[in-house]
Amino acid sequence: MSELALFLVRIGFVAVLWVFILSLLSVIRADLYGRRVISRIARQNQPSLSTESVSELGIEDADSFEPTHIFIITGRNAGSSLDIVGKKEILIGRAASSDLVIGDEFASGLHAKLVLVGEDWVLQDLNSTNGTFLDGKKVTTPATIQAGMNIRIGTTNFELRA
Amino acid sequence: MSNVSITTAIPMLLKAVPRSRNFEAVLLFWVSGMHAFALAQVQLSVLQRMQWDMLFYWGLPTLAALVMHYILRKHAVSSDGLLLPLAFLLNGLGIAMIYRLDLAEIARGSVDLYAERQVWLTCFAILAAAFIVRVFKDPLVLRKYPFISGLGAIVLLAMPAFPVIGRTINGATLWIGVGDLTFQPGEIAKVLLAIFFAGYLVSRQAQLSEIGARVFGVRLPRAKDLGPILLFWIASLGVLVLQRDLGTSILYFGLFLVMIYTATGRGFYVGIGIVMMITGALVASRLFGYVESRFDSWLDPFSQSNYEAVGGSYQIVQGLFGMANGDVIGAGLGGGYPQLIPLAESDFIFAALGEELGLAGVFAILSIFLLIVYRGLRVANSHPDDFSKLLAMGLSFVIALQVFVVAGGVMGLLPLTGLTTPFLAAGGSSLLANWSIIALLLITSHSSLRKKPV
Numbered sequence: 001m002s003e004l005a006l007f008l009v010r011i012g013f014v015a016v017l018w019v020f021i022l023s024l025l026s027v028i029r030a031d032l033y034g035r036r037v038i039s040r041i042a043r044q045n046q047p048s049l050s051t052e053s054v055s056e057l058g059i060e061d062a063d064s065f066e067p068t069h070i071f072i073i074t075g076r077n078a079g080s081s082l083d084i085v086g087k088k089e090i091l092i093g094r095a096a097s098s099d100l101v102i103g104d105e106f107a108s109g110l111h112a113k114l115v116l117v118g119e120d121w122v123l124q125d126l127n128s129t130n131g132t133f134l135d136g137k138k139v140t141t142p143a144t145i146q147a148g149m150n151i152r153i154g155t156t157n158f159e160l161r162a
Numbered sequence: 163m164s165n166v167s168i169t170t171a172i173p174m175l176l177k178a179v180p181r182s183r184n185f186e187a188v189l190l191f192w193v194s195g196m197h198a199f200a201l202a203q204v205q206l207s208v209l210q211r212m213q214w215d216m217l218f219y220w221g222l223p224t225l226a227a228l229v230m231h232y233i234l235r236k237h238a239v240s241s242d243g244l245l246l247p248l249a250f251l252l253n254g255l256g257i258a259m260i261y262r263l264d265l266a267e268i269a270r271g272s273v274d275l276y277a278e279r280q281v282w283l284t285c286f287a288i289l290a291a292a293f294i295v296r297v298f299k300d301p302l303v304l305r306k307y308p309f310i311s312g313l314g315a316i317v318l319l320a321m322p323a324f325p326v327i328g329r330t331i332n333g334a335t336l337w338i339g340v341g342d343l344t345f346q347p348g349e350i351a352k353v354l355l356a357i358f359f360a361g362y363l364v365s366r367q368a369q370l371s372e373i374g375a376r377v378f379g380v381r382l383p384r385a386k387d388l389g390p391i392l393l394f395w396i397a398s399l400g401v402l403v404l405q406r407d408l409g410t411s412i413l414y415f416g417l418f419l420v421m422i423y424t425a426t427g428r429g430f431y432v433g434i435g436i437v438m439m440i441t442g443a444l445v446a447s448r449l450f451g452y453v454e455s456r457f458d459s460w461l462d463p464f465s466q467s468n469y470e471a472v473g474g475s476y477q478i479v480q481g482l483f484g485m486a487n488g489d490v491i492g493a494g495l496g497g498g499y500p501q502l503i504p505l506a507e508s509d510f511i512f513a514a515l516g517e518e519l520g521l522a523g524v525f526a527i528l529s530i531f532l533l534i535v536y537r538g539l540r541v542a543n544s545h546p547d548d549f550s551k552l553l554a555m556g557l558s559f560v561i562a563l564q565v566f567v568v569a570g571g572v573m574g575l576l577p578l579t580g581l582t583t584p585f586l587a588a589g590g591s592s593l594l595a596n597w598s599i600i601a602l603l604l605i606t607s608h609s610s611l612r613k614k615p616v
Contacts, residue, residue, distance in 0.1 A: 009203050010494030014519055016196055017526040020189075020251070024533060027185065027244060115546050122546045127365055141302055142546045 065147040067121065067160035075156030076103045084160075090114040092153065093126075106130045106154025112139070114160075121145045121160060130154055182243030183235055189247035190231055194224045197254035200495055204262040207496030208269075219261055222281050223254060226288040233292040237299060238608035242541060245607075248534050249600045252585035253284055253593070255527070258495060259507075259514055260588050266501035276507050276588040287593035291601035300609045301602060305549045308361025315354035316397075318347035323404055334580045335405045348410050349582070349595035352417065353602070356556035359418060363425035364549045370426045394418050395435070399442045406452055408443070409567050409579025413560065415439055420559045421552055460577040477504045481513030481572050485524075492520025507588045512572045515586070528569070531584075534600075535562045541607040554606045557599045 070082045070090070082100050084090060090099040093111040102111075108128040115122045124142040125132040132139045133152040145151070150159050201216045227250045234241055261277035268275070298304070304311070322328045322335045329337040329344055337344045363370070398411040398418075419435040447453040452473075459468050459475035463482070468475040480503040487498055500506045500514035507514075516524045538558025545551045561584050568583045570576035582592040 006207055006494060006497070009206070010497065011491060013196075013199055013203055013495065014491055014522045014526065016199065017519075017523065020192060020196065021526060021529050021533070024189075024244060024248075028536075117546050124546065124548070126367075 065145075065160075065162065066119070067147075067162050069161055070100060070158055071161045072102075072156065072158040073150075075154070075158075077156070081161075084114075088116045093128075100158075102153060102156045104154040104156045107156070111153055114145075115142075117144075123151060128153075179235065180240045180243075182241070183231075183239060186231060186234070186243040186246055189244070190227055190250065193247045193251045193254065194220075194227070196251065197224065197258065200255060200258035201261065203495045204258055204265065205496075207494060208262065208265045219257055219277060219281055223250070223257060223284045223288070226285040230288050230292045230295075233295050234604065238295050238605055241295075241604040241608035242537050244537050245534060245600050245603055248530055248537070249585055249597065250288075252527070252530055253288075255515065256511060256583075256586035256588070257281060257284065259500075259511055259518070259586070262496055262518070263501055263507045263514065265496075270501070279590075280588050283590040283593050286590070287597040290594055291597040291604075294598060294601035295605055298602075298605055301550050301553055301606045302547065302609070304357050304553070305361050305364070308358050311354040311361070312358035315351040315358060318351040318354065319401060321347045330406075334407045336407055336410065336580055346582075346589065346591035348405075349591040350598075352413060352560050353557070353595055353598050355414060355417060356421070356553060356560060359421040359556055360549050360552035363421055364552055367425050367548070370422070370428075395438050395442070398439075399446070403446070403450070406450075407580045408453060408456065408577060409571070409581035412439070412567060412579070413563055413581060416563045417556055417560055420563075421556045424552055424555050425548075456577045456579075460574065463574060477510065478572075478574060478578060480504065481510050481516075482574060484513050484517035485573075488517040488520040488523075490521045492516075492518050492523050494518060508582065509568075509578075509580070509587070510572060511586045511588070512569055512583050516572075527586075528565070531561065531565045534558070537607075538603050541603055541610065545606060545610045547609075550606050550609065554603055557602055561596065561599060 068083065068085050070084055072078055072080050082090075087099070091110060091113050092098055092100045092102065092107075093109050094102065094104065094107045095109040098110065106129075108126070108130070110126050111128040112123060112125050112132040115124060122142045122144050123132065123134055123139055125139045130153075134143050134145065135149050136152075145160055147162070148159065150157055198216075198220045201219055202212060205212050205216060227246065230246060234246065257277060257280055260280050264275045264277045267273075321338050322330075324338070327338040327340065328335060329339045331337055331344075336346055336348055338347055339345065394415065398415040401407065401411045401414065415435065419432050422431045422435075423429070443453070447457050455471065455473060459471075459478060462468055463475035463478045465475075469479055470476075484498065484500055484503055487493060492498070495518050498514075498517040500517050503510045503513055512524075512527075515527060519526070535558045538554055538561070542551045542554035542558065545554060564581050564584055567576060567579055568581050571578040571581075582589055584592065584596040
């Protein structure tokens with residue numbers, strides 16, 4: 001092979017490497033701006049929004065559960081509620097530093113937490129002594145909360161309400 | 163969009179899986195092409211012609227990567243789409259460079275060849291990763307066995323010191339061997355240690371971060387909670403003393419510090435840990451000759467006495483000369499003299515690639531590592547479960563720290579250590595461990611509750 005060809009190949013390989021890396025930036029951009037960008041592209045890909053897809057969107061709206069507050073049903077703080085709009089994480093426990101303080105003898109200092117994942121609230125037990133129950137079932141792995149689900153810690157019952 | 167007709171014509175099959183999988187397939191195709199490009203370039207510039215045996219070095223790893231892709235489609239369909247192509251790209255670059263060094267060895271009349279073995283080991287490691295994805299599916303399974311993994315890690319770490327199977331190569335007791343087969347158990351131990359730390363810390367999180375008396379505004383943890391950190395400090399220094407390897411102890415202790423910091427969010431642990439590690443290393447450099455000679459070759463590689471000493475700075479200096487010869491765009495694969503660097507196929511593969519791909523190539527390789535670590539941290543960030551978060555954090559950090567220590571050692575920024583360059587260096591244990599890390603990151607990202615864009 002001639003010198004020139006070898007030189008071009010030499011430059012070419014490094015260039016291909018960089019084109020590859022730079023092209024991955026498009027994926028990372030999608031990462032940073034999240035679903036908004038992707039859903040817009042997806043909508044462009046389906047130019048004709050037929051009645052079918054509109055009704056699909058309608059169902060999705062009814063499905064999505066956007067709670068605004070935690071309402072305590074039973075326990076020492078029964079009847080009180082905590083506003084959760086705009087919050088991302090809510091620590092629940094007996095400790096005064098918790099976001100939701102429950103004066104319950106069966107609650108641990110840092111008992112459980114609610115995390116906003118996408119549009120869903122996820123309940124996670126923080127290795128509490130007496131456990132956290134979602135609709136009567138013990139929470140061992142993080143569980144997504146649906147509308148009307150009851151959360152119990154010790155003798156305190158509460159739920160997320162819209 | 164200009165090509166609406168094409169996008170609407172895409173069959174439902176493609177829409178049924180998350181975008182990441184199809185993206186992965188495209189990237190794999192591209193990476194496989196680059197692998198072939200690299201091998202062809204090596205053959206053209208060293209042999210001046212192409213040979214059929216290129217198909218062996220190219221085809222088998224590509225086949226293994228496709229099997230992995232198929233397993234991901236079947237069993238972890240919403241996992242991250244970049245990790246597999248990125249790791250495979252580095253692996254392919256490593257094979258091309260090792261093959262290039264083999265050609266130089268053949269020309270020299272040596273029979274000490276690595277490339278063929280590296281191809282088989284790559285296939286084995288990728289298939290092992292596919293097996294992990296197939297079996298585990300969810301990293302939470304591993305949470306149940308922190309102490310078994312911890313114990314396993316300690317046994318693996320201690321194995322090279324066992325009488326019959328232990329091997330000492332180039333002054334470091336890091337290998338076990340039966341006949342011609344050698345294995346570096348410390349590489350697997352780092353994965354098990356990350357599982358152990360994640361399992362242990364997730365259950366001690368609150369105690370470590372909340373409890374303790376305040377002294378001068380700093381909350382000191384209780385002796386009971388500080389115990390493990392002291393234990394690990396002593397253990398990692400013990401590795402340094404017994405196995406004569408600085409890099410391994412830095413890696414394990416660094417992993418521990420980062421995971422305890424992630425779990426508790428307290429800089430206090432990192433501060434005291436770094437102070438303890440530096441103190442330990444300085445004391446060790448005074449007490450043990452081999453650490454001292456490593457430090458000397460690091461601080462002054464170009465002095466005549468260090469250059470000529472046995473186990474001195476000869477290797478570092480050869481690597482630096484090689485990288486200087488590479489300049490900005492490199493000598494081209496097959497165009498430089500990386501065979502002049504001792505251990506260019508394993509410890510110094512970074513310098514060999516630096517010579518042939520140049521500064522631009524080295525930055526490309528570091529960017530690929532950066533992207534792998536970024537994807538790993540993203541998995542940790544988006545996962546709702548604390549154990550999986552910690553595990554993904556620890557595993558990605560292990561890759562980052564290892565690349566930093568190895569590349570820093572080769573470039574003369576840090577003292578030289580016995581760690582391997584992930585995915586690039588010749589050696590089965592390193593490939594197996596790093597592909598297992600990729601497999602664990604993939605299943606963690608698959609199990610994340612966050613909805614993936616489809």
